[in-house]
Amino acid sequence: MKQMLVHVERDVVQTAVLTNGKLDEYYTEQAADGQTVGSVYKGRVVNVLPGMEAAFVDIGQGKNAFLHIDDLLHPNLEQKPREKPPISKVVRPGQDILVQIVKEPIGGKGARVTTHYSLPGRWLVYMPYADYVGVSKKIPTEGERARLRQAGESVRQAEEGIILRTAAAGESTNSLARDVAALRGQWAGILEQAEKAEVPAIVHREAGLVQRVVRDILDAETDEIWIDDSRAYEEVLTYVRSMAPAMESRLLAYSETEKLPLFEKFGVSSELDKAFGARIRLTSGGELVWDQTEALTVIDVNTSRYTGSKDLEETVFNTNMEAAAEVARLLRLRDAGGIIIIDFIDMESVEHRQQVMGTLEALVRKDRTKCHVVGWTKLGLLEMTRKKVRGRSSGKHLEPCAACKGRGTLYVNRPSQD
Structure with a gap:
């Protein structure tokens, strides 16, 4: 259920x-x-830095937003120039520009913005200038992917781009056309609002x-x-x-x-208390020790109370398999991002190592945030990344514990009992 x-x-x-x-x-x-990711702003280019191939844009958030040249060139890879032009020839200081936030301000950094605009709908993502049709890789059958690609081509206009979402599987062309029409109208409203707005201004809120x-x-x-x-x-x-x-x-x-x-x-509430703890008990009796910084998350796997029933290698393997499943779930719940290092218990069997990594890879594919399992390091640690789009969610729920001088945290955003 x-x-x-x-x-x-x-x-x-x-x-x-x-x-x-x-x-x-x-x-x-x-x-x-x-929510700022997905919101569209009318901003003004403050300065252009050729050495970084980037510009900074005032969108009225205090810190200027970061705009890389890749986010200025055409979103369709086939239509991008073979050699990037100098960014000073693409934008100039004082220029008004319409941008969309793709990454929230994190720490001391301003938001990251793009001119590759996209509006999500129920069945698809609408991109007014992308000029291509894409289909979610999570739709398993090639026949359905081909049908959706053909349907996407039939409902888009001129230079419009469309990405068919996983939820579009089985939907009729008429349903997709209605979704496109609604998003097309929304984009027209954004452009109309931008024409009238004074810089800096938000012209569309996600x-x-x-x-x-x-x-x-x-x-x-x-x-x-x-x-x-x-x-x-x-x-x-x-x-x-x-x-x-x-x-x-x-x-x-x-x-x-x-x-x-x-x-x-x-x-x-009790599940959240466990999920945001520094130590997370596994059902078998094993344990995860979770240490998270702004850029790096380190997870240590221990057998703890789990002693197994056969031999050491089997005990270690079972603990690591359970830990892989729990790590995949907790990464979503805690919205951890950046580099993630998992110190699984050492396994002698190469086959067991491959099974643990394969299990983790299969589970993180279900994550709505992009994940990439890099593989085992020379030190026997498993390295992966998870795209960081927003400030980590745990920061909104945890406050330093006075008893341990800030080394621990307390979950403070629980629903009240009154």
């Missing part, structure tokens, strides 16, 4: 996805912060967390959508009625008169 839970408390929206009762995905957003999660995660396998806030319920109801009316019966309001808050009722 797949369930989606939406909890709203004061200025914080939290969304959890459970698969057979186990917390599988978790997202949060504070109203004061909002949808809020609730609508984004429903848009990106809701599928035929979703059995229930529980929402404990009347305004959020109406927002989702309106969206579902317009985009997936057959799913309306699965939308359920969680009454405020219930004895337990929504996240407590479904065990999400």
Whole structure:
């Protein structure tokens, strides 16, 4: 069973996805912060740095946004010039420019922006100037991929680009055409708004967390959508009625008169306490020790209380296999990004090492954020990367523990008991 839970408390929206009762995905957003990835701004080029092949753009966020020359050239690789022109010939200081945020400000860095604009819909991503059709690699059958590619070609116009999402599998050409028409109209509105706006200004704000999660995660396998806030319920109801009316019966309001808050009722709060801990106990008795910095995440796997039943190699292998599955899940929940080093317990068997890495690779393919398993290092550590788009989510829920002088953290964003 797949369930989606939406909890709203004061200025914080939290969304959890459970698969057979186990917390599988978790997202949060504070109203004061909002979502900036996907938002479109009318900005002004402040300076151009030929040595970095980049420009800095004032979009009104305090820190200037970073714009690389690759994000200025044509989004279709076949139409890009063979040799990059000097960036000073592409943009100049004082020039007004329309940009879209692709990476939020993190630490002391400003946002990263692009002119490769894209608008996500229910079934596809619309790119006004990309001039190509792409199909999600997660659609397994080549026949369906070919059908969708042909459908995408038939519904796009002139230089428009389209990427068919995984959710588009099985959808009719008419459904895709309606999605394209809606996004085409949205883009026209953005251009109209940009014409009138004074620099710097936001001309399109990406949808809020609730609508984004429903848009990106809701599928035929979703059995229930529980929402404990009347305004959020109406927002989702309106969206579902317009985009997936057959799913309306699965939308359920969680009454405020219930004895337990929504996240407590479904065990999400206790799951989050465990997921954001420095030490995470595995079901077998093994343990993960998690250490995370801004650029690097290190995960140590220990057998701890698990002693196995056969021999040492089998015990180590079973612990590592369980750890691989749990690491893949926790990377999503904690939204860890950057370089990730996993110190699995040493295995003598080459076959076991390959199985552990293969399991991790298969599981991270399901992640909505791009992951890449690099492989084993000479020291026997497994190295991988996960794309960092936003500031890590744990920073919004954890505060330094006074008892250990900031070496530990406490989870502070739990739903209230009142």
